[in-house]
Amino acid sequence: MRGIFTVALRARQKLGKYRIEKRLSEGGFATVYQAFDTIEGLRVALKIPHSQQIDEQLLKDFRNEVRLAARLEHPNILPLKDASIIDDHFVIALPLGERTLADRLQKRVSLKTSMSLAEQILDALAYAHQQRIIHCDVKPENMVLFDGNTLRLADFGIAKVALKTVRGSGTGTIGYMAPEQAMGKPSQRSDVFSAGLIIYRMLSGVWPEWPYEWPPLGIKKLRTKVHPEFVEFLKKAIEPNPRNRFRDCIHMRNAFQRQKFKVLTYAERRRSKTA
Incomplete structure (x- = not known):
């Protein structure tokens, strides 16, 4: 050419x-x-x-x-x-959006906003997984925010080609990818892991880091904000062993929807007790 x-x-x-x-x-x-x-x-x-x-x-x-x-x-x-x-x-x-989720995370994000963004991330990935498509590079830089905190996940396909071109393999971005993805074996469970890391970061203010041993940094803050069952939800999402995670983001999204109301009402009760 x-x-x-x-x-x-x-x-x-x-x-x-x-x-x-x-x-x-x-x-x-x-x-x-x-x-x-x-x-x-x-x-x-x-x-x-x-x-x-x-x-x-x-x-x-x-x-x-x-x-x-x-x-x-x-x-x-x-x-x-x-x-x-x-x-x-x-x-x-x-x-053209207003900014990326990475930009937004430079400042504090409320619990209500974090849960809304988390739900939008999981809705996007669940839909992709229904189409048998794995993103392979789920990270805040690939999430674009529009007016009203509407989130759109970007770079489907583009991310995969870019990663192969820059790194010589379709692994992902260090700091966001699952252990098996780093070994060249990505699956839908790898997208689950990356989504779990991002949700954990939004709620705790801390990025879990390799070797991803539980409990990670920020766990005390997380436990003061969300229902104990949601802590277990996140633990399952970022399990180093993919077999112990949600099978895909369809199952993760469904589990999240069962927990969402419980998280918000739990936080409201805690606020009323301290008021």
């Missing part, structure tokens, strides 16, 4: 129908820009892989993954608006 530009895009630079406004982030695989769609009249996020990552095999992989991702129609999954080559740049266009 033809050569790909290596220079960073500048503000007000045109890329097909898109006008670049600013750079939002940069990772090992791609740079993300905020841009204005001059045809549709709205702002979008453009994910543009680094030039050295692009080859014919990557494009073939992307075509397959984009077709796979196009099957996912769910309010908590970020849709792909476009994936094409524009002016020798490979461009992935996505709806």
Whole structure:
């Protein structure tokens, strides 16, 4: 294929129908820009892989993954608006959110908001698992927040191709992935593990770290906030042995829904006792 530009895009630079406004982030695989769609009249996020990552095999992989991702129609999954080559740049266009969950976690998150976000994460993953699709890179950076704390899980397919390209295998992101995924054997139970880590972080304020021995740091704060049965729910989600976890995020989501009301009423009772 033809050569790909290596220079960073500048503000007000045109890329097909898109006008670049600013750079939002940069990772090992791609740079993300905020841009204005001059045809549709709205702002979008453009994910543009680094030039050295692009080859014919990557494009073939992307075509397959984009077709796979196009099957996912769910309010908590970020849709792909476009994936094409524009002016020798490979461009992935996505709806533009307000920030990522990683950004949101820089500040305190209330119990009610944490439970709402957790439910949206599990709804998205449960739907994907129903379609027999594993995300393989569930992390706060891949969760985009929109107005009203609506969460959309991003990078289905894109994450998988990016990980293979950058790391040489489809393992995942260190700090978020399950032990068996680090060994090259991801499954739906691996997405369960990553989701469990994120929910634990939202509620306790602490990331569990390898070797993931129970109880992890932050357990005292967690136990003061949620019902004991929900602590057991999280323990099952982040079990190092995948056989001891929820089978998939369908089962995890169903268990979460049984616990949600209990968690919120438990917190309300504790507040009324200390008032």
